[in-house]
Amino acid sequence: MKIRNPVLLPKAQKIISILGENIRLARLRRKYSTQQVAERANISRPTLLSVEKGNPNVSIGAYVKVLSVLGLEKDLLEVAKDDKLGRRLQDAKLI
Helix, strand or coil: CCCCCCCCCHHHHHHHHHHHHHHHHHHHHCCCCHHHHHHHHCCCHHHHHHHHHCCCCCCHHHHHHHHHHCCCHHHHHHCCCCCHHHHHHHHCCCC
8 A cells, every 4th residue: 555645835734743842742741751642542652753743644533632632632623613714705605
């Protein structure tokens, strides 16, 4: 099976890198080791390290598992919550 490497625009890669760094800082603030978080999230330690680096090859499920271990899974509910562009398009009666 051929491995596909996603191509992200630099802006998107920066965002995912910041997300990974924020996850790493949240883990450190809680004084959890990488091994503890990986075990609790049921992922490998290398996968956790990839999450913390913002690797786009890691599934979103792994990110959700790690966020759950850190007690931050509800933060995902804030994504696209206030869709300003979508509301303007709707107001302009555009599909």
